[in-house]
Amino acid sequence: MKGTTLLMASAGLLACLAPAMVRAHSEPNSDPNDGAATEEGHGEGASVTPAAGKGDGPHTHAPGQLDDLIISEGAWLIAPGADWFATRAAAGEARFSESETAAEVTEDGQGVDEFESGWIDSEGEYVFRYDEEEDEFAYWQWVDADTLTSGRLLFVQYCASCHGFDGAGYGRSAQHLRPPPRSFQQSTFKFTKVISDYLPSDQALAELVKAGLDGTPMLPWALSDMQLADIIQYFKSLSPEGTGWRDVYSEISDTVEIGADPYASDPAAGVAKGRDVYHRIGCYSCHPGYVSPAAINTIAGKDAGTSYRDDLTYPKATRSSAFDVQGHYVQILPPDFTFHSMRSGRTARDVALTVAAGIGGAGMPQWKQSEPGGAGIPDDEIWAIGHYVRSLVDEYHNQPAKRAAFMAGLRNGD
């Protein structure tokens, strides 16, 4: 009996001692009355909510909410055009076939049926449909309520903390976040690598979601293909009526085509060529220049006296962003490749694709030529820029001493 009592007594002693000793040894300048609360951080003088009270600051807007998780109605979403079907049919997918009577137009009052030729999907997923309001034909995809509900459930679990329960790009974790998360009510995307006149195809969206965006909380999501497909259909359906995937005039495109890497066997040649192209076409007007002004003049064949902006070795922020957060259009700083991380540029190919397609809604234009000889630069020069930018990253990124020496050389006019 005595033993048990003793054991209990020593246990009790421990229980009393431990918190007292923790308190005694917490940092000496804390309020002694605050005790354990100091550990929880209810400190004096510190504002507990980040930046609380700074005008039109955070937490003044409530994150979007959802009324119901279950979606009872399916949705018609715009599908890729005839080219997409032709490509798939040519690739041997027997479910797609061309028909003279793919779509039917009934002219009111006259009882005359007209038919329009188009593609038919034997599985019935895509429908060539006539929009009476707009008097336009387009391919549409019927996404049923179950798919949308499944997509919404997954969206709430994986996406909603940043993109918001309503998909408007303003969830609880999106507060203070720059760049802001995408709003799915805007139908503009930055890094799908699809030319920005077009909406990205499901494939392009899936690749983006799987790869993630470096330097942002957009992670490389480990989702199954089915989960991913449901999520994509769901956020496509968030387009408001008459816009994005609910607009009969929207066109869908796959990732931009830039062919095979012409410098695969000799990347050094690509880097050298890319350096010239980068400084010839004026990338330095937003991104930093990585050669001296005199060298730019030589490369671009300009007069020797041509001068450039004073801060040529720094990127220049522009407010050409289409992305707003609660009505405020955010400013975007183009990356300095030797310092910042690129969102979507892990390989020369990634960089080249981004250069080719441009960055939707931001200042970065499309560099891919729409037709040979048109505005932009040919594919091999795009590839060269990809190699050059990657070489800058590989050589100087995360190498502060080496980078400092390189940039100091440029700034001192060596």
Next chain:
Amino acid sequence: MIRLPHLFPAIARRAAPAWALMALAGSVTAQAAEEPARRMGLNPPASSYGQMFDDLFMMITALISGAFVIVLFMLLVPVIRDRDRKWGDGTGKPSHKASFDHGRSLHDKRFTAVVSIIVFFVLDASVLYVTMKDLREGFWNIPAPDTPDVVKVEVLAQQWAWNFRLPGTDGEFGTADDILTLNDMVVSVNRPVQLNMTAKDVIHSLFLPDMRLKRDVNPGAINEAWFEPITVGTYDILCAELCGFAHYQMHAKVRVLSEADFDAWVQEASILALAAHDESDTEAQWAWDWKE
């Protein structure tokens, strides 16, 4: 009837290949564990107080192991010494009934009391004392407000990323040259790093295994922590509190630069931060008043 004492050598002999295999597996595992990429357990400590906490861990492990061996010994001795030596001598039944008592005798009570007191002082009190001493010298030894060369970092955790804010060259938070990084904490070697941490959404926990630092990050509270890196390198930052579906993906890096590199980095990052700063974007300015 097989006599039990004769059974053990037989089992031992038959199991010889198994013993050999186990020994081989053990040595292979031990060798694999020596390779840095596969090493089990933590990397060598990279912070000033890291070794101290490793020593504390070893001390607790050694004391507990010692206690375990003693208890095991005290259990095994009577099992072997008082075993039924006549069991199975032709009858197939135990030779006598096992006897036990409830420890009511004065001798037993004295014995229990003495053991309790020894265990308390050797194990509990000493571990408690050293733990408190280490916590005071390490975890709670947050740099005093006027300590020179302290790297101050505001940490804003969210689902599922770490936002870091350094005060820039002016040393003041909430100004245009504040350096903002995501999932990339940059600090200097041999300078104390003081952290002010909060979260946007749910409870997270900042875990720097190489620095031997872990502290919860709570929304609506500013929690403090500190460490002083002693080795240049890149180390993991993990979230140690289940914070949602992608909790396991919520990792970042802490880059420990040499002092010269760090100063150059801060200079450059501040200039770039000024270029990126947008005064009208009030929501992007989330700095809070530094809590010493």
